Amino acid sequence: MHKPHIKLKHIGLLLALLLNFAGAWAQNKPGADTTKIFSLEDLRMMVFRYHPIIKQAALFNEAAKANVLQSLGYFDPALKASFGRKVFGETEYYNHWDSELKVPLWLAGADLKIGYDRNVGKYTDPETRTGLDGLTGVGLSIPIGQGFVIDSRRNTLRQAKIMVEYAEAERVKQVNSTWYGIVKDYWAWYYAYRQLVLSQEGVDLAQRRFKAVNAQTHLGDKASIDSVEAYITVQERIVQLDKNKVELQNARLVLSNHLWNEQGSPLELPDDAIPQLVGANVEKPGRFVLDTLVQQAANQHPELVKLRTKGSLLAVERSYRREMLKPKINISGTLLSARRNFNSYVPDYYDFNWSNYKVGLEFVFPLFLRSERGKLKEVKLKQQQLEYDIQQSGREIKNNVLSAYNELTAYEAQVKVQSQSVKNQETLLKGEMQKFELGESTLFLINSRETKLIDMRIKLESMVAGYQKSLAELYYKAGSRQEL
Numbered sequence: 001m002h003k004p005h006i007k008l009k010h011i012g013l014l015l016a017l018l019l020n021f022a023g024a025w026a027q028n029k030p031g032a033d034t035t036k037i038f039s040l041e042d043l044r045m046m047v048f049r050y051h052p053i054i055k056q057a058a059l060f061n062e063a064a065k066a067n068v069l070q071s072l073g074y075f076d077p078a079l080k081a082s083f084g085r086k087v088f089g090e091t092e093y094y095n096h097w098d099s100e101l102k103v104p105l106w107l108a109g110a111d112l113k114i115g116y117d118r119n120v121g122k123y124t125d126p127e128t129r130t131g132l133d134g135l136t137g138v139g140l141s142i143p144i145g146q147g148f149v150i151d152s153r154r155n156t157l158r159q160a161k162i163m164v165e166y167a168e169a170e171r172v173k174q175v176n177s178t179w180y181g182i183v184k185d186y187w188a189w190y191y192a193y194r195q196l197v198l199s200q201e202g203v204d205l206a207q208r209r210f211k212a213v214n215a216q217t218h219l220g221d222k223a224s225i226d227s228v229e230a231y232i233t234v235q236e237r238i239v240q241l242d243k244n245k246v247e248l249q250n251a252r253l254v255l256s257n258h259l260w261n262e263q264g265s266p267l268e269l270p271d272d273a274i275p276q277l278v279g280a281n282v283e284k285p286g287r288f289v290l291d292t293l294v295q296q297a298a299n300q301h302p303e304l305v306k307l308r309t310k311g312s313l314l315a316v317e318r319s320y321r322r323e324m325l326k327p328k329i330n331i332s333g334t335l336l337s338a339r340r341n342f343n344s345y346v347p348d349y350y351d352f353n354w355s356n357y358k359v360g361l362e363f364v365f366p367l368f369l370r371s372e373r374g375k376l377k378e379v380k381l382k383q384q385q386l387e388y389d390i391q392q393s394g395r396e397i398k399n400n401v402l403s404a405y406n407e408l409t410a411y412e413a414q415v416k417v418q419s420q421s422v423k424n425q426e427t428l429l430k431g432e433m434q435k436f437e438l439g440e441s442t443l444f445l446i447n448s449r450e451t452k453l454i455d456m457r458i459k460l461e462s463m464v465a466g467y468q469k470s471l472a473e474l475y476y477k478a479g480s481r482q483e484l
Helices: 002-027 040-050 052-075 152-219 224-256 287-300 302-323 370-437 443-477
Strands: 078-088 091-104 111-120 135-143 328-337 357-364
Touching: 040 052, 040 152, 052 152, 111 328, 152 224, 152 302, 152 443, 224 443, 287 302, 287 370, 287 443, 302 370, 370 443
Parallel strands: none
Antiparallel strands: 078 091, 091 111, 111 135, 135 328, 328 357
């Protein structure tokens, strides 16, 4: 009659352990507690609003636009004036007043000039001498050789505008890189948290088992050695738990590096915050998504956009260097008038007409053009180098995307296998407990089965975290960001 009594006690103990184990597993399933969850979407919102590196990336565009504004300054109208007078021995040697409004024009590199000169005095140069009312002139200066198609100021402005696109690609690259690193830190925190939860569960189970076995030892139903063995298991799991606590603290600190508030002050991730819980039922993006990412990478990857932008810059520079091979032929013409304003009367022969003018011609042509030819050849070589670079980079980016997808596929398969292995190990543990009730097993085997199950569940969480990192890497390699 004594043996059945002991067996009922054993059954009660094992049922309690199974219920505790199942309850702890249910508490840690996704969706068990959502009150303190800090999701990846919450992190994304904070990062893209307040992270200094994200804000810094936005400055690339601002700097490029500032360069465009600076280049537009070459087309700003300029007003200049000069005055000089000399009087000696009651003689006015000269009295000079020269003023001009110069308006650079985009078309043909011409300059519109409106000027007023008044040069009087006994010793004024006859070439520049005017009447007491002075002379007003309206004219144009046009390069019909070098500078007609493109000149230095138009070259600078065109390149500055192209650099806006380059800056945007650089901004996207920095944002993607920063976000990818943050996502990896988030899933590292997730794994550290899940590892701690499972370790804590193992400690709780071991402590409950020790208390039950210890109580049975005092009643004489168990040998003392079983109590010692149960306590050793508790100690081993406590040591692992303390190690996992440190790992979680460090992971929390790493993730806190990315948390900032609106005032630019750093924030700390609260101790009671937990990551979003994801199940082991992972499913990689379909082939259509992969093809879309490959095509998107070929067209919009920041690195390729930057290289193509460099190609546009070199194309403008090549056009400019070819223009420099032409001779300089600058012509200028100005219509002259003695009027100071439109209300005064001026005789027709002193007013604006084709008989009152000033013209000029300038011609310069280096005989060998070695400097210009050398610069043009240098630009052509840079274009060839860039073309090779684009070919190689495009191929590498495509293969990187495919490689990331293959890694994601491997993780998907591993997670499924590991999930099934966990279920099988749970079955083994239950079977071992049943054998223990029949007296055909030992506490050591139960502890071993349970420890292995905890390790397998931790490994499963590691695979889930690795899968999420690989998913983020897939989009990063394609030059984009995963939509949450």
